[in-house]
Amino acid sequence: VNLDNITLTEARRIQLFDGTNLDAWAKRGDGTAATWPIAEGSMESLGGDIRTKQKFGDFKLHVEWYEPNYPPEVTGQARGNSGIYLQDRYELQVLESFGDTTPATNEAGSIYLKKAPDVNAATAPLTWQTYDITFQAARFNSSGQKTAKARVTVVWNGVVVHNNVEIDGPTGAGDPENANPGSIRLQDHGDAGENPRFRNVWIEPIA
Numbered sequence: 001v002n003l004d005n006i007t008l009t010e011a012r013r014i015q016l017f018d019g020t021n022l023d024a025w026a027k028r029g030d031g032t033a034a035t036w037p038i039a040e041g042s043m044e045s046l047g048g049d050i051r052t053k054q055k056f057g058d059f060k061l062h063v064e065w066y067e068p069n070y071p072p073e074v075t076g077q078a079r080g081n082s083g084i085y086l087q088d089r090y091e092l093q094v095l096e097s098f099g100d101t102t103p104a105t106n107e108a109g110s111i112y113l114k115k116a117p118d119v120n121a122a123t124a125p126l127t128w129q130t131y132d133i134t135f136q137a138a139r140f141n142s143s144g145q146k147t148a149k150a151r152v153t154v155v156w157n158g159v160v161v162h163n164n165v166e167i168d169g170p171t172g173a174g175d176p177e178n179a180n181p182g183s184i185r186l187q188d189h190g191d192a193g194e195n196p197r198f199r200n201v202w203i204e205p206i207a
Contacts, residue, residue, distance in 0.1 A: 017201040042199035051183035058206040067096040068194035069125040081189035087182025089174040112171040117161035140179040
């Protein structure tokens, strides 16, 4: 299936966050109501990881995210660390990585610790950034054996940074792979100081 050619007539868009409530989300740990603070149409990554109540197989996902302006003494993984987990298994990293000329597997745009983005497409702090993600789940046969790896295309601020690449298994804190659909998870990394924000999150499941 060429997921890039799927249109809205073939997919049903679900608004996961429209700036007003967290009804589509729950706390990852116990499934209770998500409590991330909402202000001015966006939610702050604060209060533990959250994930969608609904689970998905193949999909297109749109996420907008924002990084504060951190002082220079805040470095590396403490600079606005968050992540978007596809099927609760594979993390696409969120981090303040503006201006870095050597993209790495733990910086913004990376499939965490598996593949760096082809280029660093980050915009400056205090600007909204976008990920447009096309995801094809791993395939399994009736015996539960994996027959095809998960695949993902990521367009970051209009730049393709992963082009239909394979993901060979879950990233660090991802759930195990199987044939079942999975949630979209947003990470609260728990760092001190200001936190990343998210807005306008929607998904188009692909049957």
